[in-house]
Amino acid sequence: MTRYFQPEQETASREQLTAWQNEGLVKTVRRVWDNVPYYRKKMEEKGLTPGDIRSIDDLHKLPFLTKDDLREAYPYGLLAEPLANCVRIHSTSGTTGRRVVAFYTQHDLDLWADCCARAIVAAGGTKEDVVQVCYGYGLFTGGSGLHDGAHRMGALTLPMSSGNTDRQIQFMTDLGSTILCCTPSYAAYLTESIYERGLRDQIKLKAGIFGAEAWTQEMRRDIEEKLGIKAYDIYGLTEISGPGVAFECEAQGGMHINEDHFIAEVIDPATGEVLGDGQKGELVFTAIDKEAFPLIRYRTKDICILNHEKCSCGRTHVRMTKPLGRSDDMLIVKGVNVFPSQIETVLMNRGYAANYQIIVDRENHSDRIEVRVEMTPEMFSDELSAVTEREKALVSDLKAMLGIYAKVKLVMPKSIERSEGKAVRVIDKRNLYQG
Numbered sequence: 001m002t003r004y005f006q007p008e009q010e011t012a013s014r015e016q017l018t019a020w021q022n023e024g025l026v027k028t029v030r031r032v033w034d035n036v037p038y039y040r041k042k043m044e045e046k047g048l049t050p051g052d053i054r055s056i057d058d059l060h061k062l063p064f065l066t067k068d069d070l071r072e073a074y075p076y077g078l079l080a081e082p083l084a085n086c087v088r089i090h091s092t093s094g095t096t097g098r099r100v101v102a103f104y105t106q107h108d109l110d111l112w113a114d115c116c117a118r119a120i121v122a123a124g125g126t127k128e129d130v131v132q133v134c135y136g137y138g139l140f141t142g143g144s145g146l147h148d149g150a151h152r153m154g155a156l157t158l159p160m161s162s163g164n165t166d167r168q169i170q171f172m173t174d175l176g177s178t179i180l181c182c183t184p185s186y187a188a189y190l191t192e193s194i195y196e197r198g199l200r201d202q203i204k205l206k207a208g209i210f211g212a213e214a215w216t217q218e219m220r221r222d223i224e225e226k227l228g229i230k231a232y233d234i235y236g237l238t239e240i241s242g243p244g245v246a247f248e249c250e251a252q253g254g255m256h257i258n259e260d261h262f263i264a265e266v267i268d269p270a271t272g273e274v275l276g277d278g279q280k281g282e283l284v285f286t287a288i289d290k291e292a293f294p295l296i297r298y299r300t301k302d303i304c305i306l307n308h309e310k311c312s313c314g315r316t317h318v319r320m321t322k323p324l325g326r327s328d329d330m331l332i333v334k335g336v337n338v339f340p341s342q343i344e345t346v347l348m349n350r351g352y353a354a355n356y357q358i359i360v361d362r363e364n365h366s367d368r369i370e371v372r373v374e375m376t377p378e379m380f381s382d383e384l385s386a387v388t389e390r391e392k393a394l395v396s397d398l399k400a401m402l403g404i405y406a407k408v409k410l411v412m413p414k415s416i417e418r419s420e421g422k423a424v425r426v427i428d429k430r431n432l433y434q435g
């Protein structure tokens, strides 16, 4: 059963969707049991065999997978297909210890392109459009995903990757780009740069497809007004394929999950209990059409709410709210996944105690991160120049660890407030998850 692009599947009846999901789940569980000893063991620990999974009603019996499983099984332990049949790897942002790799066969890439094509079509895209892709290309899934999606629906594709703002704007004006794909913060930065250069009247954009990080409605309205476009949210994660797992339609009442390929559940993050529509919990995905890396009950850590009500756009696929937070401590700064533990490792390696604070802020829609760390009493007597050198060394180590610039401020011993309970290490002033 191969069900490519086929936009008509987006309006399939619930009965039809359930039939596809039943078939896909049974088939995937069998394949994973046969080919992935790691998951087979997890099933055996629960006393399960493939015969116990006959339909999606049995989904809740299956064990969850988490990022820790992916790390434990790194790199090939969850591969369900011989390596010879795999043609691509992508990886989440983060560092070596935290990296997660995902594998794709040609079929998996086609499926993913279909999902992204659907997202572009839902944003009003047609083959007449010029789609400027300024998500990063490379290990990150953003560039390749939207690129292949734009190809799939036949649009002219501008594979810009991220950065080099002057060149982005030049191509945008020269070629008359009509759809912009990038992170919302980069869209805001591009907008500002377009205004600074006085080029607003040369911009032909009609839509933006922005995701990979949380963004607010205010930010959406701001970009929309300034660029004269409609801005659409797009969601996804490397482990499940990349962008296009879910996307907004013109009704913008949540993001439609491509549930003919990915079964979505929302669970109570503490107990694992499956929650119903309207209840807030952690989003869990089961990929039922993938070959190389078909994760079963993968916990995304993204907190959201599902809604099965009919959408005015005619699509029947379930909708998810924007992520309303995360159930772990991962921060997304400038589109990069940052774990406080990575910062702590850098500080410890340089001889600091665990008295630090991470402050994340956003100015002009661009993220900034500052790490404040207490000097040890010995360092406190250092000359000012030595303090500056220490700060520089930390900036460089953090850059190597996180891949982004973080400002560092060494503060006096005992100046960071101690907590009696859980230490408040992260102060995120961006207020991103209010919807």
Ligand code: DLL
Pocket: 092, 093, 135, 141, 142, 210, 211, 212, 213, 214, 215, 233, 234, 235, 236, 237, 238, 239, 242, 243, 244, 300, 302, 322, 323, 326, 332, 337
């Ligand atoms: O960010 C894939 C992607 C690329 C999505 C381009 C959309 C556009 P990862 O780097 O693996 O993959 O990060 C996945 O990013 O679990 C969410 O926490 C967050 N995220 C992704 N899209 C959104 C969004 C890509 N629209 C993690 N709103 C996910 C809020 C998002 N958070």
